[in-house]
Each structure stands twice: as structure tokens, then as C-alpha cells.
Amino acid sequence: MALLELKDVSKNFGHFQAMDKVSFNVEAGHIVGLIGPNGAGKSTTMRAITGLMTYSEGEITFDNQPVTFSNHKALDKMGNLIEYPSIYPNLTALDHLKLYAMDTKDPVDIPDIMKRTQIDGDNFGKRKAKNFSLGMKQRLGIAIALVRNPKLVILDEPMNGLDPQSVHDVRELIRSLANKGVAFLISSHLLDELQRLADDVVIINKGKIVKDTTMEDFLAGGHAQIVLDTNNNEGVLQLAVDNNWDAKEDGTKIVIDNGDDALNVQDVLAKLAASNIEVKSISTTQENLEQHLLEVLKDDGQGA
């Protein structure tokens, strides 16, 4: 049995169905990215998993125990940071961690987690949380999610407000905990970040699961592309029109979709040379998470 299992979970707000028979699993030690457009149902799903909300139908099981609004026993080993960290304005970072760890038999090493989330420096100490910046509050929220030594951690937009160094450090922390068997369910609109971090992807759109697979398989299903850096992008776009290539500008580069593998790189180079276009670099690649997600949502017929 997986650590977390959702089976046909539905949630209605009045007549509006925010979750429509949502099913997926999270295995121990896996980092799962829950992605989808605004309003897709990510936070609702996370709130149902953490027992913060009732659900209309279906079953949620965590660590072999049912999770419902009225059964919180299972949740001792689940940490979460959903929407905003629950912070008390007049407590210090250390006070928070002691408070959240209070009634658990097995808290993490608090000084160590403070160090790893960088809430142990001069900026913290005796300072009260009401004086923390957005990023400091977020790092405290992540530390709180981890303090009870959880088996599963639910993080909604964990990189919110973090500077690049903190994003890097939080990524390393998540990865090292996952290597020790902790599972993560993470939603983020920072898809580059999620592509680097997640082992599995669950895509939700309009309350329905559209895809549930490994990151590797998901990206492998994306279209192949030819990426060109030339001295004449206008010329390449004209050549694309003449030859029926599906090309578009992406920053300073031109990306030609080669989804059906119809194009041969040598032929493309020959045509560019015949038009006197100088090629500074050419590479073949797959769509990244963001590009393939947009593709999948388009095919789903529901739009992003």
C-alpha cells in the first residue's frame, strides 16, 4: 500500500465541483509535483489530504489509516505548509518550533532544522515573527512543516518569496529528506523548479486528474524540438513558412517543433545554408515541463 492514497475523492462547494473523483498515490521517498492552472483544485486537494476540510465522496488513506475531517490521528506524521504559514506574531522562530513539536514523541533535531532552513542566524535569535520578512516567514513555515519528523510533507508553493540561495537550499533539504524516505507532495507554479525536484507529476485541471506519471515519462512524452541560434531569425521564420515548419521565436532563439520526427537536422541545416543564414548553434531537445503541460492542457480541451 502506498503511503498516501486518494481514491475517487470529490469535493463540492455548493453546486461547484472543485474535486471530481481525484485518485492518485504518493509513495514513501517520492517527491510528487501537483500541478495545474489557477483554480484547478490543487489547494483544495491538499486541504482534503491534511484533514483541514471535509470531502463529499471517496477515500483518503495515509499510513494505513483513513484521513477525514474528524480523524486526525493519522496526521501526526504529516507536515504541511498550505497557503500561509501559521505564525504567531509574538513568538520567535525557536518558540514556534518548540510549540509545534510539543506533543510529538519524535521531533526532528530543532537546531539542525533551523540551520538547514536558515532561521538560526543573527536575523532570528530573539526577534519576534511579526518582524520577519516574507521569505523568513516562509522558511519558518517550512521548518514547522518538518519539525514533527513527518513521513509525508505537503507543501503549497514552498518557494514563495524565497531568494535564489534559499530556493537552492530548500531544494537540497527536500531532496536529502526524500533520500531518507520522506515523501513530498508539492504544488508550485515555478515549473522549472518542480522539473528539477519532482520524481512524479500529477496534473489536475478543473478538479480532474489529467495525468499521473513519473516526471521522466511525462517529459519523454513531450514533443522533440530543434533549437536554433542564428544571425537572422526573421529569415529562419520565413524559411519555416516556406517549408511548413512549426517554428516560433523563444527569446533570441528559434524553436522548431519536431513532434512527429518529420524533420531531419541535416536537411534543416542545408536549407539554412542555402538561404545564407549563419547558424551559431543548433540543438535538439524535448519540451520542458511548462511547454508539455500547456500541450497536455490544450489536448485536454479545457485550457490553462
Ligand SMILES: Nc1ncnc2c1ncn2[C@@H]1O[C@H](COP(=O)(O)OP(=O)(O)OP(=O)(O)O)[C@@H](O)[C@H]1O
Ligand atoms: N471555500 C470555498 N468556497 C467556494 N469555492 C471554493 C472554496 N475554496 C476553493 N474554491 C474554488 O475551488 C476551485 C479550486 O480552488 P483551489 O484553491 O483548490 O485552486 P488551486 O489549483 O489551488 O489554484 P491556484 O493555483 O490559483 O492556487 C476554485 O474555483 C475556487 O474558487
